[in-house]
Amino acid sequence: MKATYKDVKADILSKITKGEWPTGSLIPNEVDLAETYGCARSTVNRAMRELADDGLIERRRKAGTRVRMTPIRQARFDIPVVRAEIEEKGAAYRYSLADRAIVSAPDWLRARLNLSEQGEVLHLLCMHYADGDPYQHEDRWINIAALPQARDEDFVQTGPNEWLVATIPFSDVEISFSAGLADEKLAEYFACAVGDPVFTIERSTWWEGQAVTFVRLTYRPGHRLTTRY
Amino acid sequence: MKATYKDVKADILSKITKGEWPTGSLIPNEVDLAETYGCARSTVNRAMRELADDGLIERRRKAGTRVRMTPIRQARFDIPVVRAEIEEKGAAYRYSLADRAIVSAPDWLRARLNLSEQGEVLHLLCMHYADGDPYQHEDRWINIAALPQARDEDFVQTGPNEWLVATIPFSDVEISFSAGLADEKLAEYFACAVGDPVFTIERSTWWEGQAVTFVRLTYRPGHRLTTRY
DNA sequence: CAGTGGTCTAGACCACTGA
């Protein structure tokens, strides 16, 4: 009969959705709620904390808890490895390396990653296929100063993405989504028309303050990134 | 000197990032860790729970806790109201209604929102400007059966987005990102070229199982959605 | 200053699941 934190969370949520506690209004404090639900304050606290994490309510000491004016809801996207993304759809995954070269970092990349003057980078062009159809084009740059082991990898069997997640366990990431156009080369890779709109993800990765890699992932025309909340 | 859950979380995290606990390895159980850090088990539990929420570790009863093989990291995007998005950049916000009409729902919309046969919808075309420059085009459809009050709103001063978040406190949302091309009309709105790539967000909203609204938000060419994690 | 949330504790019981 005692309420669990999930019960409490669900009940508060329903009070908000049904308008019983309108946006901007003050919610009873934890002690009162604990008595209402017949549970310990920690239980209420956990429920409220999760609701606050979800962006539904706003909590301030002494001021109390309020329903957010504009529910600043957050969309969460899983950023999976391409292989997993494709195999999850039940399609067969195939990887192919199109080009591999060690060059000195171009200016735009140095700016983007905050690289110091001189520096070699490993530049890779890869394709990922789902059931034989082109799925994603990967334009990858790896900072050799940060990851000298990359020099000895040929990336013929395994894509750089999988190698990287296995090599660097954790890192700081900046990710950005945008829309672009298929140029001639991309059109060839995707067997699509030049000028087709393509969805693009760019990701910069640092590890312990040092730039590790930059990648531009271009999806085949028509790709969508979808989520619910 | 006692460790807080943040201390514990940070320490575990560093052990993972530094490779001391490699991916796939088993982490000591909560009781042992509590002793190590000189704190209560609940404290360790909270640290571990948050790490699991963040997708860094995987926990199973009896089996214990492991470092995830592929850190299934999640990107979280705030989905703000356009006005807030623009004003946060320090730009002046201006809204303008381009068209307003009540029509019977087109087939594609009925399919998209799971609408029943007959049904009128309010169709709005709006523009949002930042410092006078076109910023976002809003193609909005509102289900009048679900929101009869919409019929009496003229949406001349206030955009439908702000009206909706004030009217419906909370809802189920499906959101999807994609890349598109500017057609002739959009090119006029944005003063850009036909065929320019545009970033598009589509959002369907339900409330208590009933379809409320569908919107296609198109950003001016060059727009990026960026986040860190 | 006083009210509210933030966190910790020591202990307990339960739920799941691998061996």
Place this chain on the structure above:
DNA sequence: CAGTGGTCTAGACCACTGT
């Protein structure tokens, strides 16, 4: 069956911050 995480409790002290 036994080990591990999941959750709850009753109480405590603290940190912040509005009045």
